[in-house]
Amino acid sequence: MIGTRTGRTARALAGCAFVLSAALAVTGPARASTSTVSCGDVLAADTTLTADLTCTGNALTIGADNIDLDLNGHAISGTGTGTALRIAGRAGTTVRNGTINGFTYGANIDDFTGVRPDVTLTDVRFLAAPIDARPAVLTISGTRDTCHLSGLRLIDGLLTIDRCTATGQTVMVRASGSVVRDSALTGGSLTVSATDQGTFTRNVFDVFPMGLSADSRRNLVKTNVFKNATAAALGAGETFLPEDANIIEYNLFTGNDIGLRSDSMLRNLIVRKNVFSGNGTVGIFVENTWGPNRATPHPISGNVFVGNGHHPSGLVDAQQHVVQGGIHLSSRAALTPPITLQNNVGTGNAGHLIWAPPGTVADGGGNQGPCGPTPNADLTCW
Numbered sequence: 001m002i003g004t005r006t007g008r009t010a011r012a013l014a015g016c017a018f019v020l021s022a023a024l025a026v027t028g029p030a031r032a033s034t035s036t037v038s039c040g041d042v043l044a045a046d047t048t049l050t051a052d053l054t055c056t057g058n059a060l061t062i063g064a065d066n067i068d069l070d071l072n073g074h075a076i077s078g079t080g081t082g083t084a085l086r087i088a089g090r091a092g093t094t095v096r097n098g099t100i101n102g103f104t105y106g107a108n109i110d111d112f113t114g115v116r117p118d119v120t121l122t123d124v125r126f127l128a129a130p131i132d133a134r135p136a137v138l139t140i141s142g143t144r145d146t147c148h149l150s151g152l153r154l155i156d157g158l159l160t161i162d163r164c165t166a167t168g169q170t171v172m173v174r175a176s177g178s179v180v181r182d183s184a185l186t187g188g189s190l191t192v193s194a195t196d197q198g199t200f201t202r203n204v205f206d207v208f209p210m211g212l213s214a215d216s217r218r219n220l221v222k223t224n225v226f227k228n229a230t231a232a233a234l235g236a237g238e239t240f241l242p243e244d245a246n247i248i249e250y251n252l253f254t255g256n257d258i259g260l261r262s263d264s265m266l267r268n269l270i271v272r273k274n275v276f277s278g279n280g281t282v283g284i285f286v287e288n289t290w291g292p293n294r295a296t297p298h299p300i301s302g303n304v305f306v307g308n309g310h311h312p313s314g315l316v317d318a319q320q321h322v323v324q325g326g327i328h329l330s331s332r333a334a335l336t337p338p339i340t341l342q343n344n345v346g347t348g349n350a351g352h353l354i355w356a357p358p359g360t361v362a363d364g365g366g367n368q369g370p371c372g373p374t375p376n377a378d379l380t381c382w
Helices: 002-027
Strands: 046-048 060-062 068-070 075-077 083-088 093-101 105-110 118-127 131-134 136-141 148-155 157-162 165-173 179-181 184-193 199-201 204-206 210-212 220-222 225-227 232-236 246-249 252-254 258-262 269-272 275-277 282-288 304-306 325-331 339-342 345-347 352-355 361-363
Touching: 083 093, 093 105, 105 118, 105 136, 131 136, 136 148, 148 157, 225 232, 232 246, 304 325
Parallel strands: 046 068, 060 083, 068 093, 075 093, 083 105, 093 118, 105 131, 118 136, 118 148, 131 148, 136 157, 148 165, 157 179, 165 184, 179 199, 184 204, 184 210, 199 220, 204 225, 210 232, 220 246, 225 252, 232 258, 246 269, 252 275, 258 282, 275 304, 282 325, 304 345, 325 352, 339 361
Antiparallel strands: none
């Protein structure tokens, strides 16, 4: 009996050894974790900093796929030159929990190896250290205290910014499908070019104008606050097909010189249900300097204008009319079709709620507030 038990035990242990060996074959050896690093190091394993790192010139290079760099609350600091993190064609890079300060580039990301890198930055504060990425999939998140950007340029990639603070210039070129949400953007600008189906929502743009170029399509700008811009808080170009229209809706424009400006008669741009309050010169300024057939088939509708135009900048349109009030439209030629204005209301605006010369607009009904110039058979305001 003892021998039988012993045999069974041996067989059981052999089976366990086989299972363990199989598991190791599947999972592979445990990844090394490096805690001591020096300026100029190439990281080939997961790394956790145990102290601050100060570098003259370049700091660290990511040298393998799927590297996790945990700053562990520490800072990588430079002297105003060099690159803090060099990431070339590496998949699955994660950097988290710390500060990068004082470099020409906080991160330089590219496909030098022929592979488009994907990088996740979580709870990292980039101070005086802008990010340059071309091309890349770049995901940046945290809280407005722990996630900070000091300038970013992404070309040919996908960008997600979620719950961050951004300063400086942010530029997105051919960044279709990108998302900027729940973030505080201040003291800089956002330029969006050749980007399709981007989403910009629940952000606060404070002295941070946004430009949506004419070659960007089907973008959604929704439930943001645009405030304190010294020129136009949002500049929007045209798209060429109605089905490619960009949508601007449910935003608050307040305390800017101009809330929304377009020099292409909002062609294929949907502007609806926004609030324009206390903008010094005008809520919306739309000007056609090109000729006929430039207008949008989508109505400007359901917007509210309160107290705009009380601090005009002296801006005049192409016909030398003073720009001031709620909506100001100007065109060098009659429009085919004209812009439809519908259910726009306002109170306390200097000048007019709507200034729209004959031949530029069609009356969709429900506009409430003083309109000009008079007479204008194309527009009736209550």
